[in-house]
Amino acid sequence: MLDISYISSILSHPTWDLIVIFLFIAAGFFYGWMAGKARLLSVLLGIYIAQLLFVNMHFLNFFLAGRTLLETFLMRVTVFLALVTVLSHLFFKTFLRSVSEDEKVWWKIFALSFLEVGLLMASVFALLPAAELFTFSPVVKYAFASPDAFLWWLVLPLAALFIIMRK
Numbered sequence: 804m805l806d807i808s809y810i811s812s813i814l815s816h817p818t819w820d821l822i823v824i825f826l827f828i829a830a831g832f833f834y835g836w837m838a839g840k841a842r843l844l845s846v847l848l849g850i851y852i853a854q855l856l857f858v859n860m861h862f863l864n865f866f867l868a869g870r871t872l873l874e875t876f877l878m879r880v881t882v883f884l885a886l887v888t889v890l891s892h893l894f895f896k897t898f899l900r901s902v903s904e905d906e907k908v909w910w911k912i913f914a915l916s917f918l919e920v921g922l923l924m925a926s927v928f929a930l931l932p933a934a935e936l937f938t939f940s941p942v943v944k945y946a947f948a949s950p951d952a953f954l955w956w957l958v959l960p961l962a963a964l965f966i967i968m969r970k
Contacts, residue, residue, distance in 0.1 A: 805956075806858070810923050824943065825944075826921055827879045827924060828923075831913070831916050831919075831920040831921075832913070832916070833915075834916050834919070834920060836913075838916065840912055840915075840967070843912065843915050843916060843919060844894075844964070845892075845917070845966065846887065846891040847919050847922070847960055848890070848891070848894045848922055849886075849887045849889075849890035849891030849892075849893075850887055850891075850919070850922055852886075852890050853883060853886035853887045853890055853926075854926055854930065857879075857930055858888055859885050859931065862884065862909075863878075863879070866878070867879070869937065879930070880927065883926070883930060887917070887923070888905035899910065910966045911963075912967075913962065914963055915963050915964065915967055916968075917932035918956075918959050918960040918963050919960055921956050921960075922956045922957065922959075922960050923955075924947050925947045925948075925952055925953045925956035925957075926953075926956075928948040928953070929948075929950070929953040
């Protein structure tokens with residue numbers, strides 16, 4: 804039987820894991836709907852390249868010395884998202900603008916969108932000290948914050964990309 808008071812308490816005081824799952828679903832849906840294939844591809848490439856660059860930005864530690872864990876987390880998130888934004892814009896403006904938009908494959912766009920949002924969330928968990936700041940449920944840890952999940956989030960968008968780009 805449904806316990807209305809329990810559901811009401813969850814909705815009035817959501818935990819971080821519910822917020823993460825809701826953001827994943829909402830961002831995946833709306834982002835795919837608004838972006839289109841060319842932007843999705845440019846952001847996906849931007850995320851992969853930003854991860855590679857971010858991991859090798861050792862000079863960032865100099866700027867983060869003496870800061871609190873939350874300040875470090877927020878500054879690193881800002882740098883990572885700035886890298887993704889700049890790289891995505893460059894990829895879109897240089898060579899992905901000519902990607903054709905095929906309206907018949909809307910489900911492929913939504914699938915790629917969800918996988919891309921999942922990759923971005925897993926990247927934030929893997930590259931940044933999010934686990935030290937927040938406590939998440941086992942479901943969110945398993946889906947986004949574990950090293951195995953990060954590997955799956957790296958591989959699944961690439962597999963989807965090969966399926967989507969086939970004609």
